[in-house]
Amino acid sequence: MTANQRFNPIRKGLLEFLILQIISADKVYVAEMMSRLQDTDFATQEGTLYPLLSKMRREELVDYEWQESDSGPPRKYYKLTAKGKSQLSEFKDYWDYLNTTINQLGR
Amino acid sequence: MNTVIIINLNGNAFHLEEPGYQSLRAYLERAQSQLQENPDKTEIMADLEQAIADKCAHFLRPHKNVVSASEIEQVLGQMGPVETDGAQSPESSAAKEQPRAQPLDWDAPRRLYQIREGAMLSGVCTGIAAYFNIDVTMVRILFVVLALLTGGIWVLVYIAMMLVIPFANTDEERAAAAGAPFNAQEVIDRAKKHYGEFKNSKEWRRHWRQQRREWRRRWHDGAYWWAHNVQQNVHQFSAHSGYGAQLVAGLLIPFLAILSAVVFCLWIVAIVQLATSGAIFGWAIPASMPLWVSILILIFLYSAVSQPLRHARRAFYFNTGGYNYSWFAALDGLLALGVLALVCWFSYTHLPQVHDFFQHFNENWQTMWNNIVDSFRRTGVAIGLNRIAESV
Secondary structure, three states: OOOHHHHHHHHHHHHHHHHHHHHHHOOEEEHHHHHHHOOOOOOOOOOHHHHHHHHHHHHHEEEEEEOOOOOOEEEEEEOOHHHHHHHHHHHHHHHHHHHHHHHHHOO | OOOEEEEEEEEEEEEEEEEHHHHHHHHHHHHHOOOOOOOHHHHHHHHHHHHHEEEEEOOOOOOOOOEOHHHHHHHHHHHHHOOOOOOOOOHHHHHHHHHHOOOOOOOOOOOEEEOOOOOOOOOHHHHHHHHHHHOOOHHHHHHHHHHHHOOOOOHHHHHHHHHHEOOOOOOHHHHHHOOOOOOOHHHHHHHHHHOOOOOHHHHHHHHHHHHHHHHHHHHHHHHHHHHHHHHHHHHHHHOOHHHHHHHHHHHHHHHHHHHHHHHHHHHHHHHHHHHHEEEEEOEEEEOOOOOOHHHHHHHHHHHHHHHHHHHHHHHHHHHHHHHHHHHHHHHHHHHHHHHHHHHHHHHHHOOOOHHHHHOOEEEHHHHHHHHHHHHHHHHHOOOOOOHHHHOO
């Protein structure tokens, strides 16, 4: 992909919704999210992800529960709240709308 | 030797080398100030500490309980700078942009990565070029020349690098490959410009197969040429030589045998010293050179010295022994083995270091092995610019 510098703000803004999408399938913990994003244009690091997740939790889009792991300390597993789910579907609709708008304007 | 500081990361105790502790503290303090107005500050800090603790735990093993400074740099590089969404008011975001444009207060880490963008094969050369900030074509030419000169052995080194050097996957890693600070957008953009052009894996595999065939051919040719040329030359010399020369050659055989044995012993001692203490006969290798690279260099050096010796010895058997040369060869081999055994016995009984080494052979072997494996892991580790400048 051509990752133009001008698109940086777009990518940054989209990250939140990508995380909603990742969590939507099943509850996940941070390392798993990062490995999913690893090979995409949205590769990110703990330093960015933890503050973002805490912000999303404050906005009640996601919630987490502690779960024991076989190796190491218990992990925070994140899941979508009802509000997060509606936010995600709203986002998808809006994304489709944006797509059609962009494509139609060119004609 | 380094002072070790014990720290508590979210309830886990870790031993850190002092410089590593300093950079970790700087990182956490900066994170704290970034999160100053965040209501979840305590929780995020705990999460960050736990993530750092998990990463540090990867570096610990039964016989290694200290996290080194370079390992901490690696961990912090993986964590990335702590960023908050500062989109409250235009003034405050503008105010936040200001300090970020200034250089960070710790040296931008520079790491060796493979960079797929613009790579011909795997990205080793592009990574090295970015690391030393030189033209990638120069690196490629150098590699080809080295491959030819070493008769293909360099290809093995290249393959080892391919397997060992990590790929630069995130923006930060790509920036770190050239030693730029994370927020230098131009560098990131340049590194990303051709990203994705190299996704055609079929093309890649075809290229790779072709290259492999080529390497194999070169390897064979090189080995064949060497074996032939040298032996023939020594042969010609002996064919034209008279009785006196034959006598000299005969006397030279035991001398060469002893020399080979001694070279072999020195080589083994050098490798053991290098792997245990990082220094050869009191001479410390530059800190910027990973242990495994220096061991490879030692292996090359040894083969460079021992190959001609071996060929010379073989040629002398022909020269002196004529039809019975195989007897000479056998005798010579026995002599070399005898010298080797003698040296071993002598050093075991007379040199306390050697004696100690074999007394605790298992532990020593373990430490050597751990050191070598460690050096592989650490190859991607931050090395400050100034340290490179020192060693060049």
